Amino acid sequence: MDEFLFIQWIRNRQKKSKNVICGIGDDCAVINTSKDNLCLITTDMLVDGTHFNLKKHDAADVGRKAIACSISDIASMGCKPSVAVISVCFPQGTKNNFAKRLYAGIWEIADKYAIDIVGGDIISGKGPFCINVTMLGKNEGLRPIYRSGAKAGDKILVTGKLGGSLLDKHMFFEPRLNEGLKLNKNFTVHAMIDISDGLTADLNHILEESGVGAILFEDKIPVSDDALKMSKKTGNTALHHAFSDGEDYELLAVLPKLQAKKVQTSGLFQRGTISCIGEIIEDHGIWLKNLKGKLLRVQPKGYKHS
Secondary structure (H helix, E strand, C coil): CCHHHHHHHHHHHCCCCCCEEECCCCCCEEEECCCCCEEEEEEEEEEECCCECCCCCCHHHHHHHHHHHHHHHHHCCCCEEEEEEEEEEEECCCCHHHHHHHHHHHHHHHHHCCCEEEEEEEEEECCCCEEEEEEEEECCCCCCCCCCCCCCCCEEEEECCECCHHHCHHHHCCCCHHHHHHHHHHCCCCEEEECCCCHHHHHHHHHHHHCCEEEEEHHHCCECHHHHHHHHHHCCCHHHHHHHCCCCCCEEEEECHHHHHHHHHCCCCCCCCEEEEEEEECCCEEEEECCCCCEEEECCCCCCCC
């Protein structure tokens, strides 16, 4: 099943009430709860064998990742997480120690970001272990940043380095919550998303929602050391891995040209934290300007859960 086509099918049939500011199609839903407050809602389900491997990964690391994924969603809206509910399906015969280790990892990162775990559901079954986190966030006077605001002439910024996340980062990444809040509080950000599916796949989400296209600059893409390691194993280029591996959980932000320049000279971010990797254009699609200055069409690709 193509999950994106199915999501679009649901979206086309779902009615939206007047209190739903943003529904299906962004990193979080945004609900108007009162005159001055907006509530952000996101949910993520992780399954053994797809998002982690319990033969290799400790239960505490799984719990930590489950919460971190939802924090990353709210970070991409430039807002702050507040509470979460967690539902877990334990395989029959699971030991108490495993469950306690899972929650040790959950509490470790929840406490770090002042997130209260306020409930959930625990069941056992014959299937694989899975965990679902539903997290609520608040805007605290800030305007949530959506995927739909990119404009021709804007610059494309990205935090961190990309690619090769399956070697380690997909389990131990740090959500870019502080960066998302700083961007929203101090600059005009037209669109933002977290890179969970892959750079080109997630950039394409912004482009589709905004009705624009993009040019990426090959010499500006921050390729990770793990992407280089992966390229030696797979035969694909490190750039290919930076474009499509997914689960980097970095932020991809689109800002007006002058605002993008201010981000990089503001002193609010450590050197090398944010890179300008391209620009928004009117024509649809993604293009790569290679080292020779030639424009090449790029098909958006990302990690697909099978």
